[in-house]
Amino acid sequence: MLDLHRSLKSMKNDVDWVSLRLVTEKTTMRSIRDEKPDRNHIIFDHGIMVEVLVNGHFGYAGTSDLSDSGISRAFAKAVLVAKASSNHKVYDFSLAQRPVAQGRYSSQVQKPLDSISAKEISDIFIDATKAMKVSDKIVSRSATTMIVETDFHVVSSAGSEVQQNFSIVSTDYSATAADGNETQTRTDSGGLARCHQIGAEIFDRVSILQRSKKIGEEALELLSAENCPTLATDLILAPDQMTLQVHESIGHPLEYDRILGDERNYAGWSFVKPEDFGRLQYGSKLMNVTFDPTVPDALASYAFDDAGNPATKEFLIKDGILLRGLGGLESQSRLNLPGVANTRSSSWNRAPIDRMANINLEAGDISLEDMIASVEHGVFMMANKSWSIDDYRNKFQFGCEYAKLIENGKITKTLKNPNYRGTTVKFWNGLKAVSNTRETFGSPYCGKGEPNQIIRVGHTTPYCLFADTEVFGA
Amino acid sequence: MSFTENIKKTFNAVADHLLAQLQRGEDANINLNAEESLFVRFNGNKVRQNTHVEQRTMGLLLQKNNRSANLSFSISGNIEEDIQRADFWLAEARKECALLPEDPYQVPLQNNGSSDSTFKGQLLAEEDVVQAITTPAAGADFAGLYCAGPLVSANKNSKGQSHWFATENFFVDYSLYMGEKAVKSVYAGTHWNQDEFAANLAQSKNQLSLMAREKKTLQPGAYRTYLAPGAVAELASMFYWGALSFTGYKQGSSALKKLADKEKSLSPLFTLRDNYGLGLIHRFNSLGELAPESMDLIAQGELKNFLISSRSAKEYGVTGNAAEAYEAPRALEISPGTLSREQVLKELGTGLYLSNLHYLNWSDRPSARITGMTRYACFWVENGEIVAPITDMRFDESLYDCLGENLMAITDFAEVDAMVSTYESRQFGGKKVPGMLIKDFKFTL
Numbered sequence: 001m002l003d004l005h006r007s008l009k010s011m012k013n014d015v016d017w018v019s020l021r022l023v024t025e026k027t028t029m030r031s032i033r034d035e036k037p038d039r040n041h042i043i044f045d046h047g048i049m050v051e052v053l054v055n056g057h058f059g060y061a062g063t064s065d066l067s068d069s070g071i072s073r074a075f076a077k078a079v080l081v082a083k084a085s086s087n088h089k090v091y092d093f094s095l096a097q098r099p100v101a102q103g104r105y106s107s108q109v110q111k112p113l114d115s116i117s118a119k120e121i122s123d124i125f126i127d128a129t130k131a132m133k134v135s136d137k138i139v140s141r142s143a144t145t146m147i148v149e150t151d152f153h154v155v156s157s158a159g160s161e162v163q164q165n166f167s168i169v170s171t172d173y174s175a176t177a178a179d180g181n182e183t184q185t186r187t188d189s190g191g192l193a194r195c196h197q198i199g200a201e202i203f204d205r206v207s208i209l210q211r212s213k214k215i216g217e218e219a220l221e222l223l224s225a226e227n228c229p230t231l232a233t234d235l236i237l238a239p240d241q242m243t244l245q246v247h248e249s250i251g252h253p254l255e256y257d258r259i260l261g262d263e264r265n266y267a268g269w270s271f272v273k274p275e276d277f278g279r280l281q282y283g284s285k286l287m288n289v290t291f292d293p294t295v296p297d298a299l300a301s302y303a304f305d306d307a308g309n310p311a312t313k314e315f316l317i318k319d320g321i322l323l324r325g326l327g328g329l330e331s332q333s334r335l336n337l338p339g340v341a342n343t344r345s346s347s348w349n350r351a352p353i354d355r356m357a358n359i360n361l362e363a364g365d366i367s368l369e370d371m372i373a374s375v376e377h378g379v380f381m382m383a384n385k386s387w388s389i390d391d392y393r394n395k396f397q398f399g400c401e402y403a404k405l406i407e408n409g410k411i412t413k414t415l416k417n418p419n420y421r422g423t424t425v426k427f428w429n430g431l432k433a434v435s436n437t438r439e440t441f442g443s444p445y446c447g448k449g450e451p452n453q454i455i456r457v458g459h460t461t462p463y464c465l466f467a468d469t470e471v472f473g474a
Numbered sequence: 475m476s477f478t479e480n481i482k483k484t485f486n487a488v489a490d491h492l493l494a495q496l497q498r499g500e501d502a503n504i505n506l507n508a509e510e511s512l513f514v515r516f517n518g519n520k521v522r523q524n525t526h527v528e529q530r531t532m533g534l535l536l537q538k539n540n541r542s543a544n545l546s547f548s549i550s551g552n553i554e555e556d557i558q559r560a561d562f563w564l565a566e567a568r569k570e571c572a573l574l575p576e577d578p579y580q581v582p583l584q585n586n587g588s589s590d591s592t593f594k595g596q597l598l599a600e601e602d603v604v605q606a607i608t609t610p611a612a613g614a615d616f617a618g619l620y621c622a623g624p625l626v627s628a629n630k631n632s633k634g635q636s637h638w639f640a641t642e643n644f645f646v647d648y649s650l651y652m653g654e655k656a657v658k659s660v661y662a663g664t665h666w667n668q669d670e671f672a673a674n675l676a677q678s679k680n681q682l683s684l685m686a687r688e689k690k691t692l693q694p695g696a697y698r699t700y701l702a703p704g705a706v707a708e709l710a711s712m713f714y715w716g717a718l719s720f721t722g723y724k725q726g727s728s729a730l731k732k733l734a735d736k737e738k739s740l741s742p743l744f745t746l747r748d749n750y751g752l753g754l755i756h757r758f759n760s761l762g763e764l765a766p767e768s769m770d771l772i773a774q775g776e777l778k779n780f781l782i783s784s785r786s787a788k789e790y791g792v793t794g795n796a797a798e799a800y801e802a803p804r805a806l807e808i809s810p811g812t813l814s815r816e817q818v819l820k821e822l823g824t825g826l827y828l829s830n831l832h833y834l835n836w837s838d839r840p841s842a843r844i845t846g847m848t849r850y851a852c853f854w855v856e857n858g859e860i861v862a863p864i865t866d867m868r869f870d871e872s873l874y875d876c877l878g879e880n881l882m883a884i885t886d887f888a889e890v891d892a893m894v895s896t897y898e899s900r901q902f903g904g905k906k907v908p909g910m911l912i913k914d915f916k917f918t919l
Binding site for chain 2: 036037039040041042043044045046047057058059060061062063064065066067070073074077078080081082083084085087088089090117118119122126139140176178181182183185260261262264265266268269346347349350351353386387388389390391392395397399417419421423447450451452453454474
């Protein structure tokens with residue numbers, strides 16, 4: 001049995017500080033396509049990251065060998081790489097970037113994940129793909145889930161001990177309709193966008209079958225829908241598209257490691273400069289954005305980041321003014337700016353970097369019905385299917401699965417192939433209305449970092465109305 | 475014992491043990507992916523982070539009673555401990571098989587032969603890496619990643635098949651900056667040569683000097699455009715996103731459906747193949763099947779072959795070609811043409827020279843339309859002379875146009891785009907692509 005404290009004891013005299021981060025993760029992928037099993041894969045990953053502070057520089061070594069000799073070898077490697085780089089380090093770090101942390105966190109679940117069997121999930125998914133078959137023109141139907149059980153256990157030579165256990169389920173239901181050359185796909189709010197810290201209660205048969213039937217019907221409906229027109233007009237985005245809009249045009253540009261240039265060789269830099277905090281009118285006065293790791297069912301809720309910093313809700317943008325960025329203790333010191341607890345690693349085999357967690361848009365004061373009624377002419381888009389933005393997070397182009405045309409305050413027809421494009425600050429300053437209800441989505445696949453890391457992010461957002469936006473179709 | 479020697483011994487022992495435990499009516503396919511890697515991340519020619527990683531993952535596919543259970547698990551490299559772990563996961567796989575529905579497209583395992591290749595490289599000593607990078611980069615605003623170490627892929631199955639592929643390689647994926655202007659390069663290989671790296675850096679510094687001029691901002695519109703190999707490599711990455719997947723074609727998600735149905739065509743200048751002769755990746759897939767040494771996917775503008783996994787082949791009653799389950803190229807090559815390096819700017823005349831593209835995605839899949847951004851060293855050219863770097867622009871363009879009648883010429887040289895992806899683990903692979911001259915390439919923002 002691995003005893004982290006015993007392992008730590010043998011190391012701590014040789015370095016200024018050392019921590020051990022043990023990560024155990026079980027991922028279960030289950031997929032049914034056209035009522036037949038498509039993918040059933042269980043991935044059990046475990047390993048330990050040894051992190052040391054030597055001469056003001058953090059060194060990391062991860063291993064899947066959890067024996068005493070394996071951990072000792074990793075410790076020696078961490079010391080070696082730290083010493084080899086400490087004369088060329090970007091910053092002289094100290095224990096100020098690794099506060100002592102003690103505590104536990106567990107996802108809130110109603111039904112434990114092991115309360116539902118592989119057979120029960122398969123049976124529900126077979127029926128879900130049956131429910132999507134509303135016409136012979138539905139040519140492909142799938143139901144997919146990714147179930148993740150993750151345990152992080154961190155101890156440090158300064159006395160930290162943190163245990164965090166996550167219960168995560170992502171689902172996707174998808175139908176593709178085809179008629180001649182026309183092909184349209186509708187999903188359950190975008191591929192795996194329904195991802196939460198949750199238990200087996202998410203596999204609610206009645207709700208899944210209802211949604212699956214609607215997905216099939218809407219895929220079929222899109223076959224005969226008009227193409228989204230090309231013009232500049234009012235644009236309403238549903239929460240399942242707002243999640244992408246917030247992620248790409250707020251979350252990423254506010255990451256301090258991008259602003260510092262750490263990320264510029266890979267994901268990119270940022271149009272945001274350090275001097276913009278407290279000054280930049282990022283959006284209209286209706287725009288209020290928070291970093292909030294306390295939303296119970298959101299994908300990226302936690303109690304401490306990997307540096308041991310306690311996670312708390314913070315306003316990033318208030319009344320449209322940029323206040324605070326997304327940087328952990330290391331980046332905060334380098335920039336001399338306040339930040340958040342977002343020093344996060346994807347697993348035991350990667351060093352933590354500045355990542356998004358839950359980046360949310362606060363609710364407004366108008367109902368969706370009143371928002372639609374206020375639009376003389378516009379397009380209402382739902383569910384992301386295409387995304388692209390430049391490396392400074394300025395010029396974006398996003399596509400959705402499904403849209404409605406709004407004329408004189410009423411929804412009049414369905415539109416296919418809806419896309420829109422814009423530039424970040426101008427777009428957010430065109431925010432005209434924010435709904436009083438919100439929904440939570442997210443992504444299990446946010447990519448960034450060198451070496452590359454995938455991290456989970458959550459976004460709770462309202463419906464939003466944007467003025468004078470360039471929309472277009474296929 | 476080296477990392478590679480240790481994991482080979484462990485894999486053989488644990489895999490053989492697992493296969494010996496199989497009961498009547500059971501078949502199994504076993505994979506190994508392992509690496510020992512040093513990652514050093516640089517910003518401003520200083521070290522931001524450095525990480526050493528040893529990881530080993532074993533995959534087990536158990537077939538029983540027409541059911542398929544697929545499991546992957548971390549192993550330690552210690553034989554006794556890993557055998558205990560493997561026994562546990564074999565028991566779990568049997569439980570899975572008892573719970574899952576029958577799999578009508580299960581691929582019966584076969585003996586696809588054996589192979590055993592180990593390539594030893596010459597890598598920098600771990601303690602020498604920082605000096606080797608920062609000394610020649612002195613004076614430059616250097617950002618990027620050094621990555622090196624042994625990388626292993628192996629396979630065995632219950633029919634007697636056995637494959638082993640191990641190599642030691644490295645890459646330096648970097649960019650140099652002049653304020654917000656930048657150039658990009660990758661130095662990759664199996665034998666580190668300090669002079670070659672210094673020459674690569676010198677070439678990048680020289681290219682960066684061209685960025686000193688004031689940026690030119692262009693209006694959206696259609697421009698005659700040269701895509702350098704780095705930009706073509708990004709464009710070619712879109713062929714990984716289901717475009718050449720036979721399953722994608724059958725299920726309506728292939729962006730090349732109209733090409734396959736002969737409603738659209740590409741230029742006769744354009745030929746794309748999967749070519750394992752490039753030596754970028756092993757031929758065996760995760761079922762141990764051997765892909766053809768070289769297979770044209772698109773030849774002279776016509777679709778010749780989709781990539782077809784054995785599972786798809788069984789589902790749709792066609793012949794497979796040993797594609798992985800995701801049915802994407804693993805050793806993509808685009809044939810060179812006749813445009814010489816010296817003639818590129820002259821033939822471009824007035825237009826855009828794009829060294830790199832960024833963040834591509836389908837904007838309209840049935841029309842094979844792609845949106846993305848320009849990035850790094852991109853220039854406005856007039857009368858065959860570089861005039862100024864450009865402000866980044868967004869493009870939105872169909873492959874049927876830019877690789878169709880608007881494809882004017884392909885260079886007579888091609889460059890290897892080394893695999894630098896490190897999501898979850900290091901990867902084998904890469905591609906080899908030339909540059910392309912295109913008329914009326916469409917920019918929207």
